[in-house]
Amino acid sequence: MISVLAIGLVLVTSLVIGVYGVRAARSASDFLVASRRVTPHWNAMAIAGEYLSAASMLGLAGLVLKNGVGAMWYAVGFTAGYVAVVALVAGPMRRSGAYTVPDFAEYRLGAPRLRKLCGLVVLVIMLLYLVPQFKGAGVVLSLVSGTPYWVGVVLAGVVVSGSIAAGGMRSATYVQAFHYVVKLAFIAVPAVYLVAVAGADTRAEALHPEWGTRFPETTPVEFTVGTRFHLEAPVTVTDASGAPVELAAGEHTVAAGTEYVFPAGAGVPHPAGLPELGGGQWRTPLLGTGGFALFETWSTLLAITLGCMGLPHVIMRFHTSATAHVARRVGVGVIALLGLFYLFPTVYGLLGRVLTPQLVLLRGTDTVAVVLPAEAAPGTAGTLLTALVAAGAFGAFLSTSSGLLLALAGGLSHDLFQGSVPRLRLAVAVGACVAVLMALPVEGIDINVLVVWAFTVAASTFCPLLVLGIWWRRLTLPGAAAGLVVGAVTATGAVGWSILAPTPPGWPAVLLAQPAAWTIPLAFTTMAVASRFTRPPDWAEHAVLRLHSP
Amino acid sequence: MSARREKLTSPQTRVALARGNRPVQHLLPIPEPVDTERARRLFRAQRRVAVRTVALLSALLFGMSGAFALFPVLGRVRWAEIPMSWLLLTVVVYPSLFGLALWHVRSAERVEEGDPEHGPEAGASAPRSAGPDGSGR
Numbered sequence: 001m002i003s004v005l006a007i008g009l010v011l012v013t014s015l016v017i018g019v020y021g022v023r024a025a026r027s028a029s030d031f032l033v034a035s036r037r038v039t040p041h042w043n044a045m046a047i048a049g050e051y052l053s054a055a056s057m058l059g060l061a062g063l064v065l066k067n068g069v070g071a072m073w074y075a076v077g078f079t080a081g082y083v084a085v086v087a088l089v090a091g092p093m094r095r096s097g098a099y100t101v102p103d104f105a106e107y108r109l110g111a112p113r114l115r116k117l118c119g120l121v122v123l124v125i126m127l128l129y130l131v132p133q134f135k136g137a138g139v140v141l142s143l144v145s146g147t148p149y150w151v152g153v154v155l156a157g158v159v160v161s162g163s164i165a166a167g168g169m170r171s172a173t174y175v176q177a178f179h180y181v182v183k184l185a186f187i188a189v190p191a192v193y194l195v196a197v198a199g200a201d202t203r204a205e206a207l208h209p210e211w212g213t214r215f216p217e218t219t220p221v222e223f224t225v226g227t228r229f230h231l232e233a234p235v236t237v238t239d240a241s242g243a244p245v246e247l248a249a250g251e252h253t254v255a256a257g258t259e260y261v262f263p264a265g266a267g268v269p270h271p272a273g274l275p276e277l278g279g280g281q282w283r284t285p286l287l288g289t290g291g292f293a294l295f296e297t298w299s300t301l302l303a304i305t306l307g308c309m310g311l312p313h314v315i316m317r318f319h320t321s322a323t324a325h326v327a328r329r330v331g332v333g334v335i336a337l338l339g340l341f342y343l344f345p346t347v348y349g350l351l352g353r354v355l356t357p358q359l360v361l362l363r364g365t366d367t368v369a370v371v372l373p374a375e376a377a378p379g380t381a382g383t384l385l386t387a388l389v390a391a392g393a394f395g396a397f398l399s400t401s402s403g404l405l406l407a408l409a410g411g412l413s414h415d416l417f418q419g420s421v422p423r424l425r426l427a428v429a430v431g432a433c434v435a436v437l438m439a440l441p442v443e444g445i446d447i448n449v450l451v452v453w454a455f456t457v458a459a460s461t462f463c464p465l466l467v468l469g470i471w472w473r474r475l476t477l478p479g480a481a482a483g484l485v486v487g488a489v490t491a492t493g494a495v496g497w498s499i500l501a502p503t504p505p506g507w508p509a510v511l512l513a514q515p516a517a518w519t520i521p522l523a524f525t526t527m528a529v530a531s532r533f534t535r536p537p538d539w540a541e542h543a544v545l546r547l548h549s550p
Numbered sequence: 551m552s553a554r555r556e557k558l559t560s561p562q563t564r565v566a567l568a569r570g571n572r573p574v575q576h577l578l579p580i581p582e583p584v585d586t587e588r589a590r591r592l593f594r595a596q597r598r599v600a601v602r603t604v605a606l607l608s609a610l611l612f613g614m615s616g617a618f619a620l621f622p623v624l625g626r627v628r629w630a631e632i633p634m635s636w637l638l639l640t641v642v643v644y645p646s647l648f649g650l651a652l653w654h655v656r657s658a659e660r661v662e663e664g665d666p667e668h669g670p671e672a673g674a675s676a677p678r679s680a681g682p683d684g685s686g687r
Contacts, residue, residue, distance in 0.1 A: 071616070072640050079644060082609060083651045087603040091658065207631050219624045283625060285618050285639045294619045328658065339644030346640045400676050471597055545589040548596045550662045 002383055003144035006391035009396070010397070011106060021158055040326055042177050044333030047317045049180030051078075051334070052341060053129075054136030057187060057393045060342075062365035064349020065356075066446075067275055068282030070297070071349070074448055075302050075342040079335055081308025086331035091324035092470045092547035099319050100312060100411050108469040108543055109477045117411060117481060120462045121488050122312045125226040126408040127435060128454035130401060134439035135399040136366065143367050149443050157436035160401045161429050165539040179399040182241045184341050185461075186264045186392020187369070190385045191347040194376045198351060206350040209278030213357050222259040222357045225444075228252070229269035229361070237262050264410035268357040277353060278361055292510045295517065300360030303516030307455030321515045323491045326550065350370055369393065400420035405431050421484075437530045443500060460487030460519040464527050472528075473541045479531030487523030491515060595661045603654040610646060614638060 021300035056078065063071035064503065098104035102118035134153050141152030195203065205211060234248045237260040245260065252269070255258070262268075267276055275281040281293070288296030308314055321327035352368040355375045359365050368391065407429035442450065461484050468475045468483075494515035503509040511518065618624060624635040 069639065071634050076611070076643050076647075079647050080607060083607050083647050083654075085602070086651045087600050087654050204631065207633070281633065283633075284622070284623075285635045286615060294615060297614060297615045299614070305607070305611065325659065325662075328655045332648065335644075335648050335651050339648060341643065343641065346636075439600070443564055471600065541586075545586065545593055548593045549589055 003254055003387045003390040003536060006387035007141070007144070008396045010391045010395040022249075037201065040321070040330045040333060041155040043317070043320060044330045044337060045177035045180045047176075047314070047330065047334045048341070049176045049178070049183065049339035050185050050313065050317070050400060050403040051338070052180070052389050052396065053237055054133045054393070055448050055451040056341065056345070057183065057396045058136050058140070058366050059132070059451065060345040061348035061352065061369040062359075062367065063446065063448055064346055065352040065368045066360055066365040067287070068284065069265040069346070069349075070286045070288070071291070071448075072285070072342070072346055073287045073301060074203065074296055074304065074452070075345065077304030078308070079338045079342065080301070080305045082331055082335045084305050085309045085314065086335075088330050089466050089470065090318055090327045090331045091465070093315060094321055095547050095549075096317055097319075099316060101310065101315055102411070104315075104469065105465060107481065108540075110476070110481055110537065110539075111477050114477060114481055117484055118462075118465075120482060121457070122411045124488065125310070125454050125458050125461075125493060126312060126404055127431075127438065128450060130404050130408070130431070131438045131442060132450035133397050133401045134406065134435055135166070135185060135442055135445075135450070136447050137394060137401075138439065139364075139366055140370060140390055140393050140397075143370055144386070145329075153436055153439045156397060156401070159434045160398060160405060161432040163398065164402055164425075164428050176399065177402065179395070180337060180341075183392060183396050184337075186388055186395070187341065187344045190369075190373050190389050193346040193381070193385060194351055194373060195347055197297065197377050197381075198355075202351070202354055205354045209283050209353065211278075213353060214277040214359065215262045215264055215266050215268060216355055217264045218261060219358050220259060220261045221361050223254050223256060224362060224364075225255055226256045227361065228272040229254075229274065230268050232267050235262065235266045237266075262358075269361065270379070270522070271361055274360065277357060292507070294516050296510060299514035299517035302520055303452055303456040303459050303514070305459075306463040306516075306520060307457075307459035308456070309466055312411050313403055313527060316407055316411070336428065345369070351376060388484075405435075405471050451457030453492075453499075456514075456516050456519065457488060457491040459516055460491035462525045463520065464523045468527055468531075469545055470522070470544070473544045474531055474536055475527065475540075476531040476534040476536045478534050479527045480527040481528075482530040483523045483527030485528045487519060489521045490522060511522065553641075596658060599654065599657045600659060602657075603650065606650055610647065610650065612641070612676065 056075070060071060061076055063074070093104060096104055096107045098107050100122070102115040102122065105118050106112060106115045136158050137156030138149045138152030141147065141155060142149045145152075198206075228251065230251055231247055231249050234246065237245050237247060239245050239261075240259040270276045270279075284293065286293040286297045287300050288294075318327045318330070321330055337547055348369045352365075352372050356368060356371055359368055360373065368388050371387060373389060374382040376382070377385060405428050408431050409424050464483050464487065465480055469480070494512045497503065498509065498512040503512050618635050618639075625633050627634040629637055638647070
C-alpha cells in the first residue's frame with residue numbers, strides 16, 4: 001500500500017514540476033541562446049537521466065537473476081555505445097547543425113524524400129523502445145498494488161500522455177538531470193543497504209553460486225503458466241490443500257495454477273529452457289542461453305554499441321551543446337555517469353538468487369529489484385525500501401517514456417509533417433495509445449529483449465548511415481536508401497520472427513534472435529556497394545569536410 | 551536583456567517546431583578561410599583517431615568476452631571473495647571505457663589545435679585577423 005502511495009507521490013511531483021517548476025526557473029530573452037548556455041554538466045546528467053530506462057532500472061537485475069552474471073554485458077554495451085557516439089558521431093553531427101538523423105540525411109545527401117524514409121525508421125525504433133517501458137510500468141504497478149498487468153500498462157500510458165499534455169513539454173534540461181540523480185539514488189541506496197543488512201553468510205552465498213541454490217525459507221510458489229522443471233533431488237512439497245506431495249528427482253510438468261509450498265533448504269527446481277540457477281552457464285560472464293554464448297555476446301554487443309548512435313532521442317540531445325568540442329566532452333561525462341549507475345544492478349541479481357530464487361519459477365524475474373528489499377530486510381525498513389525502488393522505477397518509466405514520446409512525436413513532426421503544438425499533442429497521444437496496445441501482449445517477454453530489438457534496428461539502419469555519411473565521401477542517396485531498407489527489414493524481421501514464431505533450434509535460432517552480427521555488415525555492405533554504382537553530387541566532399549573542420 | 555519571460559521548451563519540442571527556414575546547410579561555406587587540401591588533411595587525421603578508438607573499443611569488448619570464454623580460470627581466481635571475471639565485467643570495464651573516450655576526445659582536440667590555420671573553436675564565429683602568412687586568399 002505504501003508503495004502505491006509512493007508511486008502516486010512521484011506522479012504528482014512530476015506533474016507539478018512539469019507545470020510550475022520550469023516557469024519559476026529562469027527568464028531569458030532568447031531561449032535558444034539560454035539553452036546553449038546550459039553547462040555541459042547539466043547536459044550530461046540530463047542525457048544520462050533520460051537514457052536510463054526500464055531496461056536499466058529493472059530489466060538488468062532480473063536478467064542477472066535469470067541468466068547469470070553475463071547479463072551485465074547489456075550494461076557494458078549501453079555504456080560503450082556512448083564511446084562510439086563520442087568517437088564517431090558527436091562532433092560532426094553537431095557541426096552539421098542537424099537536429100535528428102533524418103535531418104542529417106538531408107544535409108548530407110540532399111533529398112527530402114530520404115528524410116521521410118528515415119522518419120519511418122524512427123517510428124519503428126521508438127515504438128520498439130517504448131513498448132518495454134510500458135511493460136515495465138505495468139509489471140511494477142501490478143506487483144505493488146495487485147491489479148492486473150493491463151491496468152498498470154494503461155495507467156502508465158494515460159499518465160505519460162497526460163503529464164506531457166499538462167506541461168511536460170516544457171520540461172527543461174535540468175528536470176531530466178534531476179531524474180538522473182533520482183534514478184541513481186533509487187537503485188544505489190537500497191542496494192547498499194541490502195548488502196550491508198544481508199549478513200556475511202548471505203553475501204558469501206551470493207558470491208559462491210557453485211554451492212547450490214536453495215529456498216531460504218518455506219516458500220509458496222504458484223505456477224502462473226504450465227511449467228516443466230527438473231529436480232536434482234527428491235523433495236516433499238505441500239500442495240494448496242495442505243497435503244504433502246512427493247516429487248521424485250527428474251522431470252516434472254505442472255499445470256498453470258498449481259501451487260506448491262517448498263520447504264526451507266530444498267533445492268530450487270530447474271525450469272526447462274533456462275540455465276540452471278547458479279550452474280556453470282549462470283556463473284560464466286557471457287550472454288546467451290543457447291549453446292553459443294560467445295557469439296551471442298558478440299552479436300548483442302555489436303547491436304547495443306552501434307545502435308546507441310542511431311537512437312533518435314540520443315542524437316537529438318547533442319545539438320544543445322554550443323560547439324562540437326563541448327558535444328564530445330558531454331558524451332564523455334555521460335559515460336562516467338552511466339558507469340556509476342551500472343555498478344548497482346548486479347547486487348539485486350546476485351542477492352536475488354539467494355533470497356528470492358522462486359522468481360525464476362514464475363518467469364517474473366523482471367521484478368526482483370522490487371521484491372528483494374522486502375525479503376532481505378523484513379519490517380518497516382523493507383517496506384520503505386520497496387516503496388523507494390517501486391517509486392523510482394515508476395518515475396524512471398515516466399521520465400524516459402515522456403522523453404521518448406516527445407522525441408517520437410517531435411521527430412515525426414519535424415521530419416514527416418509540419419510541426420505545431422496541437423499536432424504534437426495529438427502525436428504524443430496516438431503514440432502512447434499504440435505503445436500501450438503493443439505492450440499488452442508482451443508480459444511474458446523480457447524487457448531487455450525488446451529494448452535490444454530497438455537497438456538492433458537502429459544499429460542496422462542509422463548507424464551505417466551516420467558512419468558512412470560522416471566518414472566516407474562517396475556515400476550516395478540511392479546507396480543510403482538501399483542500405484536503410486535492407487537493414488530495417490532484416491533487423492525487424494529477424495528478431496520479430498524469433499520472438500513471435502517458432503524457430504528451428506541451434507544456429508538458425510541464434511542467428512534470428514541476435515541478428516546484429518549479420519544485419520549490420522549487410523547494411524554497411526549494401527550502402528557501400530550501391531553507392532559505388534552511383535555518383536555522389538559535387539558538393540558531397542564539401543559537405544563531409546565541413547563536418548570535420550572546427 | 552529584457553525581463554521578458556520565455557517558455558523554456560525541451561530540446562525535443564524545439565526540434566519539432568523548428569522547420570525549414572534554415573538555409574540549405576550543405577551549401578554553407580566552411581567557416582574558416584581554408585583550402586581544400588588542408589581540410590582533407592584534417593579529415594584524414596580525425597579519421598585515423600576515430601579508427602584507432604573504435605579498434606581499441608572492439609579489442610576491449612571482444613577481447614574481454616573472448617578471454618572469459620577461453621580462460622575459465624578467471625572465474626575461479628577471486629579478489630575479496632569476488633571472482634575475477636565478475637569484477638572485470640561489472641566494475642573494471644567502466645573506468646576503461648571512460649578513459650578510452652577521454653583519450654579520444656583529447657586526441658581529436660589536439661588534431662584540431664595542431665592544424666596551424668585553426669585555433670580552438672571559441673573564436674570560430676568571430677572574424678579572424680590575418681594569420682602570420684597569407685593563406686593565399
